[in-house]
Each structure stands twice: as C-alpha cells, then as structure tokens.
Amino acid sequence: MTAGRLPVRKTYKLFVGGAFPRSESGRSYPVRSADGEQVLAWVAQGSRKDLRDAVRAARGAQAGWAGRTAYNRGQVLYRVAEVLEGRAAQLAAEVAAAGAADPEGEVATAIDRWVWYAGWADKVQMVAGTRNPVAGPFWNVSAPEATGVVGVVAPEVPSLLGLVTRLAPALAAGNAVVALSSERWPLAAATLGEVLATSDVPAGVVNVVSGRTAELLPWLAGHRDVDALDLTGAPIGLWADAARAAAPSTKRVVPPALDDRWLDDDEQSPADVLATMEIKTVWHPAGT
Amino acid sequence: MPGELAEPTGVLAGVDPADGGFAYAPSRESTDLVAIQDRYGLWIGGEEVEALSGRTITTTNPATEEPLAEVAEAGPEDVDLAVAAARRAYEDGWRDLPGRERAKVLYRVARQLQERARELAVLETLDGGKPIKESRDIDVPLAAAHFFHHAGWADKLEWAFANRTPSPLGVVGQVIPWNFPLLMAAWKLAPALATGNTVVLKPAETTPLTALLLAEVLAEAEVPPGVVNIVTGGGATGASLVSHPGLDKVAFTGSTTVGRQIQESLAGTRTRLTLELGGKAANIVYEDAAVDQAVEGVVNGIFFNQGHVCCAGSRLLVQESVAELFLDKLRRRIATLRVGDPLDKNTDVGAINSAEQLGRITSLVEAGVEEGGERWQPACALPEKGWWFPPTVFTGVSQSSRIAREEVFGPVLAVLTFRTPEEAVAKANNTPYGLSAGVWSEKGSKVLWTAERLQAGVVWANTFNKLDPTSPFGGYKESGFGREGGLHGLASYVSLGRR
Numbered sequence: 038m039t040a041g042r043l044p045v046r047k048t049y050k051l052f053v054g055g056a057f058p059r060s061e062s063g064r065s066y067p068v069r070s071a072d073g074e075q076v077l078a079w080v081a082q083g084s085r086k087d088l089r090d091a092v093r094a095a096r097g098a099q100a101g102w103a104g105r106t107a108y109n110r111g112q113v114l115y116r117v118a119e120v121l122e123g124r125a126a127q128l129a130a131e132v133a134a135a136g137a138a139d140p141e142g143e144v145a146t147a148i149d150r151w152v153w154y155a156g157w158a159d160k161v162q163m164v165a166g167t168r169n170p171v172a173g174p175f176w177n178v179s180a181p182e183a184t185g186v187v188g189v190v191a192p193e194v195p196s197l198l199g200l201v202t203r204l205a206p207a208l209a210a211g212n213a214v215v216a217l218s219s220e221r222w223p224l225a226a227a228t229l230g231e232v233l234a235t236s237d238v239p240a241g242v243v244n245v246v247s248g249r250t251a252e253l254l255p256w257l258a259g260h261r262d263v264d265a266l267d268l269t270g271a272p273i274g275l276w277a278d279a280a281r282a283a284a285p286s287t288k289r290v291v292p293p294a295l296d297d298r299w300l301d302d303d304e305q306s307p308a309d310v311l312a313t314m315e316i317k318t319v320w321h322p323a324g325t
Numbered sequence: 326m327p328g329e330l331a332e333p334t335g336v337l338a339g340v341d342p343a344d345g346g347f348a349y350a351p352s353r354e355s356t357d358l359v360a361i362q363d364r365y366g367l368w369i370g371g372e373e374v375e376a377l378s379g380r381t382i383t384t385t386n387p388a389t390e391e392p393l394a395e396v397a398e399a400g401p402e403d404v405d406l407a408v409a410a411a412r413r414a415y416e417d418g419w420r421d422l423p424g425r426e427r428a429k430v431l432y433r434v435a436r437q438l439q440e441r442a443r444e445l446a447v448l449e450t451l452d453g454g455k456p457i458k459e460s461r462d463i464d465v466p467l468a469a470a471h472f473f474h475h476a477g478w479a480d481k482l483e484w485a486f487a488n489r490t491p492s493p494l495g496v497v498g499q500v501i502p503w504n505f506p507l508l509m510a511a512w513k514l515a516p517a518l519a520t521g522n523t524v525v526l527k528p529a530e531t532t533p534l535t536a537l538l539l540a541e542v543l544a545e546a547e548v549p550p551g552v553v554n555i556v557t558g559g560g561a562t563g564a565s566l567v568s569h570p571g572l573d574k575v576a577f578t579g580s581t582t583v584g585r586q587i588q589e590s591l592a593g594t595r596t597r598l599t600l601e602l603g604g605k606a607a608n609i610v611y612e613d614a615a616v617d618q619a620v621e622g623v624v625n626g627i628f629f630n631q632g633h634v635c636c637a638g639s640r641l642l643v644q645e646s647v648a649e650l651f652l653d654k655l656r657r658r659i660a661t662l663r664v665g666d667p668l669d670k671n672t673d674v675g676a677i678n679s680a681e682q683l684g685r686i687t688s689l690v691e692a693g694v695e696e697g698g699e700r701w702q703p704a705c706a707l708p709e710k711g712w713w714f715p716p717t718v719f720t721g722v723s724q725s726s727r728i729a730r731e732e733v734f735g736p737v738l739a740v741l742t743f744r745t746p747e748e749a750v751a752k753a754n755n756t757p758y759g760l761s762a763g764v765w766s767e768k769g770s771k772v773l774w775t776a777e778r779l780q781a782g783v784v785w786a787n788t789f790n791k792l793d794p795t796s797p798f799g800g801y802k803e804s805g806f807g808r809e810g811g812l813h814g815l816a817s818y819v820s821l822g823r824r
Contacts (some may be wrong), residue, residue: 073705164487171793172470179797179811208694264802277593284589287600287803289580308489308821316802316813319776 049080049223051087051247052230055093055240060248061086068224071136079159080223083248085256088215091244092260094246095186098241103183103211107159114155114208114235117236121148124232128197128225133220147201150305154205161210161310169318176321178223181183183211183265185291188257190217190250190279192270197297199270201301206309207267215244215257220261223247251275256257258282265289265313328420349663352670353421354457361451361534365396367403367557368540370410371550373529377402382559384533387454388667388676388711396533399556401565406524407554408571410522411496414551420493420521424480431476431519433546438469438511441542445535449507451666452534454676454712455630459667467792468511471810474794475515478815482520485715485812492817493521493527494597496574500563500578501536503529503793504633504734505680510536512809513576514553520818522574527566531679539558572596576817580732581758581803584608598808599817601799603732603769604760607753608638609775611746613649614765618787620654623738626763626789627663628674628716632736633682636761637805638789640729642749645742652720653738660703676737686714686735693719693728698739724755732758746771750778759801763789782808 049068059065064082069075098255102110121128125144133140166180174295187207192199196219207214218226230245246253254275258266261284267287268276277295283290298304364381366373378400384393399407413548420426438445442465449460478773482491497517501509506528517524540555556562560583567575567587575598579585581602591598608626610619626638643651666674677683694700698719707713717737727740744750753762762781766772776784782800784789792798797811807817 043339058653165813167797169793169795169797169811171791171796173791173793175788175791177793179813184801247684256721280592281589284585284592287585287588287602289803290592290804292595315782316797316799316808317776317782317784317801319784319786320788320796321772322788 045079049078049227051081051083052206052234052243052245053087053091054244055234057230057234060084060089060176066248069220070134073303077134078224080227080247083246083253085253087246088253088256089260091215091246092186092262094241094244095215095260096178098239098292099183099213102239102242107162110209110211111155111158112206113237114158115152117173117238118148118155120232120236121229124228128228129219130182131228132195132197133222134224135194135219137195143195143198145219146300147198150198151205153305154209154310157206157307157310158161158209161307161314165311171320173174174323176323177310177318179316179318181210181311181316184313184315185212185265186262187212187214187265187313188260188263189214189267190269191219191226192252192272192293193221193272196222197229198299200229202225202304203267203269203309207313210310210314212265212313213242215246215263217250217253218245218247220248221252254279255282258288261286263288265291267291267313269294277294344778349671352669353666354447354450354670356447356451356668359447359451360475361394361448361689362414363394364558365394365533365557367397367399368537368553368555369403369407369409370554371544371696377406379420382454382530382557383530385452387678388708390710390712393452394534394536398558399562404556404562404565404569407525407556407817408496408498408569410551412571414549415493415495419523419549419552422521424482427519428476428479428736430548431472431479431515434543435469435472437546438465438472438540442466442469443648445507445538448538449535449670450675453503454534454667454678455621458670458672459630464508466790467536467794468508471508471511471515471794475519478516479519479521482815482819484625485815486819489712489821491520491706491821494569494818494820495522497522497524497564497573497576497818498569498573499524499526500567500577500579501526501528503532503634505533507535509541509589510539513578516809516814517818518548518552520815522818523557525554525566525642526729527556527563533557567591574598574818576807577601580679585803597817599799599809601809602760602805603758603802604635604637604800604804605640605730605732605756605758606636606638606761606763606781607640607642607779608763609747609749609753609765610643610647610651611764611766611768611771612643612644612781613767613771615767615787616647616651618655618763620651620658622763622765622787622789623655624658626661627738628659628736629673629790631677631714633678633734634790635732636783636790638761638763639733639738641738642743642748642752643678643740645744647813648742656701656703656718659718662703662705662716664705664713664715665708674716677714677735680712682734683712683714684735686737689728689731689733690717690737693722693726693737693739696726696727696728698722698726724752728818730756747776750775754778754780757803760799760804761785761820
C-alpha cells in the first residue's frame with residue numbers, strides 16, 4: 038500500500054427487481070483472478086429462492102416492457118450502450134481480471150453489439166412479419182412478439198460479451214430475462230446490472246443472479262413461469278439435464294453453441310432475436 | 326353410455342321435426358368409389374411391406390363400429406427399416422435433386438389429390454367419423470392446397486430467408502393425430518419434402534387409411550422410393566419413431582402430455598423438435614359484436630369436427646350485458662344442428678372418433694356436472710350403433726372447473742362471462758395453453774387491442790377455425806413451439822447454417 042487514498046471497494050451483489058440484494062441464503066463465494074493468485078471479490082452466491090424472486094420480478098415487468106412501443110424499447114436499449122461506454126474502463130478491468138486476451142476489444146464489441154441489437158427492436162417485426170395471401174376473403178398477418186420470461190445462461194468466457202450476446206436480443210424482442218452470470222468470473226455481469234439499473238430499463242426486466250450454475254440451472258430450467266431457456270452459453274455437461282427439466286412446461290430451449298465464436302460478427306443475427314419470440318397470426322374477414 | 330348421455334336436458338320448441346319443424350330427407354354420399362383392402366402393410370422404401378412385428382391393428386368405422394381393415398402395427402424393427410429407407414433416399418438423391426424438380430413432383434401430388442378428392446373424402450369420413458361436408462370441403466381441398474403451396478417453395482428457398490443459406494435437415498419423423506388424418510399428413514409432409522428432407526410418418530392408430538391411400542398417390546406421382554415412409558400403429562410405434570437416433574428432426578401433433586414426453590426424451594440431443602399440442606381456446610364475444618355472426622362463429626368454433634380440434638373455441642367468454650340474449654340465440658342455433666350419419670351431406674356433427682375418446686368426453690362432462698356446471702343439450706336422436714355425443718353447453722362454469730381448464734376434445738362448450746375487456750383478456754389467458762383464440766366485436770380498435778393481448782399463436786377475429794397453407798399455425802406456452810404453414814413454418818424444416 039503506497040501512501041495516498043485508500044480505494045473504496047465494490048460489493049458485488051445480485052440484481053433482482055431493480056435492486057441489488059445479497060443472496061437471501063447469506064452465502065457468497067470468492068472470485069479469483071485468472072492466475073488464481075488473488076481474490077478479486079466475494080460475490081453473492083444466489084439460491085433457488087433468489088432465482089424464484091428473480092422470475093417473479095421478471096414476470097411482473099414483462100408485459101409493461103413488451104407493451105412499450107418498439108421505438109421506445111430501442112431508445113432505452115441504446116441508452117444502455119451509452120452508459121456502458123462510460124463504464125468501459127471499469128468493465129475492461131473486470132474482464133481483464135478474468136483473463137481476457139483483449140479486454141478493451143471485448144468491451145468494445147459488447148457495446149457495439151448492444152447498439153446493433155437496440156436497433157432491431159423496431160425492425161424485427163418488419164423483417165419477420167408477413168401478410169399471408171390466404172385463399173379467401175380475409176386479411177391475415179403474422180408477426181413476432183416476445184415469448185415472455187427468458188432464462189439465459191451466460192458462458193464462463195467471455196464473461197461480459199457472452200452475456201451481452203444473449204441478453205440484448207432477448208430484450209430487443211420484448212422479453213424479461215433472468216440471467217445466470219459466469220460462475221467463475223461474474224464481476225462484469227454484476228457491473229452490467231448497475232448499468233441497466235441506471236439506463237431507464239424498467240426494474241425487473243433484467244435480473245442477474247450470480248452463483249453456482251450447476252446448483253441454479255435446474256431450478257431455472259424447471260420453473261413453470263419461465264417460457265424459454267437460452268442454453269447457448271451453458272456448460273455442455275449441464276445441457277441434457279436442463280433440457281429435460283424444461284420439458285414439463287414445454288419451454289423453448291436454445292441449445293448450447295456448437296463452437297466458440299462469441300467475438301465473431303456472425304454471432305449476431307435477427308434470428309437470435311426471433312429465438313425468443315412467438316409468431317402470432319391474426320385473421321379478420323374482409324367484406325362490406 | 327352414449328344412450329344415457331343423449332338424454333336431452335333441455336328442449337326448444339319449434340325446431341325439432343317431431344315438434345312441427347322441417348325434416349330432412351337423407352342425402353347419403355355413395356361409398357362406391359372407395360375400395361378398402363382387407364389388410365394393409367407398412368409403406369417402406371416405396372412399397373407396401375408386411376410388418377416384421379407380425380402384429381396388426383383394426384381400424385373401425387366409428388359411426389357403425391364395424392371394422393374396416395386390418396392394418397400392420399410397426400414394431401421397433403420396422404421403424405428401423407423405415408428410418409434407414411428414408412436415410413438412403415435422402416443421401417441417394419432427394420437432398421440433391423434440384424428444387425425445380427422437387428417442386429414438380431409435389432405439384433403432381435397436389436393435382437392427384439384433387440383428382441381423387443371424392444374418394445379421399447369418403448374414405449376419411451368412413452375411417453374417422455367426420456361429416457362428409459367437412460372432409461369434402463375442408464380436409465381434402467386443404468391437403469391438396471398444402472402440397473400445391475409448398476411445391477412452389479422448393480425452388481425458391483434462397484429467397485425465403487434473408488442473408489441465410491437454407492439446407493435440408495435430413496430425416497424427419499412425424500407423428501400426427503386422428504382428427505384431421507389426411508390434412509395433417511399433408512400439412513407435415515409438404516413443407517418437409519419441399520425443403521429437401523425425407524420422412525417417416527406415423528398416422529394415428531384409429532385413422533390410418535387416408536395416409537395409406539396418400540402413399541399410393543405419392544408413388545403414382547413418382548416421389549422416389551423411401552422419400553416418404555409410412556409406419557402405422559399406436560402409441561408404442563410413435564414412441565419408437567420419435568426416439569429413433571437416426572432422426573434429424575421430430576414434428577409431433579397431439580396431446581400436451583405426449584409432447585412433453587417427447588421433449589424430455591430428446592433433451593440433450595441435436596434432434597430438432599416442433600410440437601403442436603393441445604388447446605383450450607377462449608372465444609370472446611363483446612357486447613358490440615354482430616350477434617348472429619358471432620353465434621355462427623361460436624358454433625363453428627366448438628362443433629366443427631365434433632370438437633376434435635386442438636384449436637377449438639371450447640371456452641366461450643361472453644360479455645355479461647349480452648350473455649342472456651347471446652346464449653338464447655346460441656341454444657336455438659345448436660338445436661338445429663344435425664347430428665348423425667357422417668356420410669349424410671346434411672350432417673353437421675358426426676361420430677366421435679373412438680370409444681376411448683367418447684369415454685374421455687363423457688367423464689369430463691360428468692366432472693363438469695359434479696363441479697356445479699349447468700349442462701344443456703338439445704333434443705337430438707342419436708343413432709343406436711356407433712359412438713356419439715350430443716352438442717353440449719355448460720353455463721355457470723368457474724375458471725377453476727375442469728371443464729374450463731382441460732381439453733375435452735369433443736363437442737362441449739364451457740361458458741364464462743366477463744364485464745370489461747381487461748377481464749376478458751385475463752380470463753382468456755388464464756390457461757397453460759395458448760394455441761388459438763377468438764374475438765368478436767364490430768369495433769376495430771377493440772378487436773386489435775384484444776388480439777394484441779391474447780397469448781395465442783392464432784387469433785381469429787370475427788371468424789374462427791380458418792386454416793390455410795400460407796398462414797402459420799402453432800402455439801404459445803404449453804400448446805407447443807414452432808409453426809407449421811406459411812413462411813415461418815418453412816423455417817422448421819431447414820438448417821440456416823448456425824446451430
């Protein structure tokens with residue numbers, strides 16, 4: 038310790054319903070630097086009950102979020118990118134502590150990807166909507182709308198970009214999300230929660246729970262009020278059990294990625310927005 | 326049992342022939358066109374083969390309880406052969422056939438279905454019990470339309486998915502229900518084939534005959550051997566198909582219970598899955614609806630195909646201010662429905678598909694009475710032989726009642742009332758299902774407001790039970806996932822290069 042000011046350390050907590058609680062279980066776990074030498078922080082270790090609180094918060098917030106105009110959702114998401122930009126240095130430091138080869142690059146890609154998806158909020162219906170020429174005197178249109186509450190499992194690495202890559206499209210679609218952050222390196226995800234809390238994203242639309250993935254995922258997968266489960270970032274060893282737990286509520290399940298291409302621009306697609314959307318078709322007679 | 330339940334619990338004067346109304350003369354469709362074999366084998370690798378299992382099932386005319394034919398029951402070893410035949414056909418040419426050639430084959434199928442429409446309609450009605458006017462005017466023409474529409478996609482797929490390169494998935498296992506046997510087969514096969522996949526299809530145990538006639542049509546159209554394989558049988562055959570490791574995709578239409586089991590059995594595999602499951606659709610009638618049109622829509626919504634429809638409008642939500650008037654008109658209209666011989670061209674409501682299904686309907690209706698619902702059925706004489714259930718309306722139903730929550734899959738309507746649009750939407754969405762919904766109002770903004778809030782894959786506004794190959798069909802929530810039909814349905818049968 039050199040002479041001078043003592044830094045104020047951050048307590049890394051959960052992000053549930055717009056607030057930052059510790060785990061109701063009272064547990065926390067140490068997050069170590071990539072070389073294992075140093076404890077970076079003690080992070081809240083979420084429980085089944087924290088997860089249930091998060092799902093309840095998400096369900097409560099979802100209809101309001103989906104009910105906003107697509108233009109408004111796009112602006113709120115763009116605002117997230119603005120605030121992220123201001124936190125870039127902090128995020129880069131957290132990503133660097135997780136051993137990222139190019140921390141600044143990861144953060145920059147995450148911010149750019151967020152902006153890209155913000156723009157999809159008011160375009161996905163245009164790209165994926167159809168007016169269907171049915172054989173009769175009817176006006177018939179199909180358009181995507183949010184599935185509802187989506188469970189997202191972030192990959193271990195990249196600890197920020199991985200979460201952003203799956204979270205942003207689900208939000209652009211109008212879903213509310215309960216995300217399990219990277220178990221080993223949850224710091225950047227916790228900071229992302231702080232960004233979301235100060236970016237006009239309504240409370241409960243995003244909930245980030247840190248902890249042991251193997252402990253939390255079965256409860257998230259089995260929760261009857263979760264409509265879709267995005268396992269793109271899930272450990273391959275947990276996949277089958279999670280998918281099985283999702284079956285009783287016929288959840289839409291996005292399987293784990295076949296390869297690790299989080300940094301590629303290929304990893305961003307309107308198909309990822311549509312992955313957590315439903316197509317609704319409306320018929321109406323046309324006549325006098 | 327059916328005799329007991331046929332006992333009318335409410336009679337409207339003036340519409341019963343015995344009471345001075347008009348009687349209809351019989352107008353029976355001829356069955357001369359249809360030749361039913363005594364025995365049917367499986368359709369594997371382009372030919373009819375005996376099942377290795379050595380077992381058969383009997384398919385029965387539900388309107389007479391007379392057996393129609395013995396049909397092979399495919400065992401696991403037969404399913405193996407069918408999947409292997411589909412794999413060979415996929416690798417040996419179908420996937421590499423230029424789209425324009427695939428298109429022409431499928432156009433031929435569509436045309437041949439139209440040519441043999443009468444025969445198919447009569448066979449469908451004989452095997453499944455649905456009224457001939459429905460099989461003739463809806464099932465068969467729509468089946469042909471599915472092939473015709475999708476035929477044209479086969480050589481245009483690169484235009485269907487912006488910035489992506491579609492390729493076929495491989496071998497698809499498809500399991501279909503007994504309520505629309507030919508239509509479901511066409512609905513499943515046409516997009517799968519147009520996109521270059523090969524198929525093993527399992528028709529329902531009680532209605533295999535039109536799928537087997539379709540096999541003949543496919544062969545005549547020169548669909549290459551093994552591109553479509555048909556394995557008949559019951560639940561065990563279906564289970565060996567959907568769990569077969571040689572499949573790249575499974576498409577299932579049926580109950581939510583079985584759908585969950587399939588999803589569970591495929592968990593942790595890369596086999597794709599689409600599920601089209603049960604429903605408990607709300608049909609919302611606002612006080613500003615065109616009442617007579619809404620009555621027709623509600624009747625069509627629940628009594629179409631004896632209510633054996635996953636998207637049936639089985640919950641009527643009628644605004645309190647017009648409930649009495651509406652229900653009075655509804656009962657009068659229901660009393661004019663003609664229940665009976667499915668081959669009679671005047672019949673509105675045909676036979677219940679199986680004794681098993683009749684038992685399910687009966688027990689749920691009994692539960693409805695026990696839970697305090699008020700049952701109403703028109704006076705209608707039911708044939709002595711066969712499986713029948715009269716049109717039934719329950720009023721005084723609570724949201725928690727089984728009759729309001731569980732899929733009856735029969736001609737049984739549960740009526741609830743509401744006061745405000747918000748209440749209507751809350752009640753409509755208060756179900757784990759989300760396949761379809763209806764809304765009736767002459768006020769455009771209210772129709773759209775409601776349609777936006779209904780959690781259902783298909784919303785029929787001022788209409789009901791309309792289907793079209795260009796219009797995506799499929800559910801929200803526990804009614805399954807994936808769409809069939811339309812541009813969105815195509816996506817279920819192609820790989821787009823990622824995942």
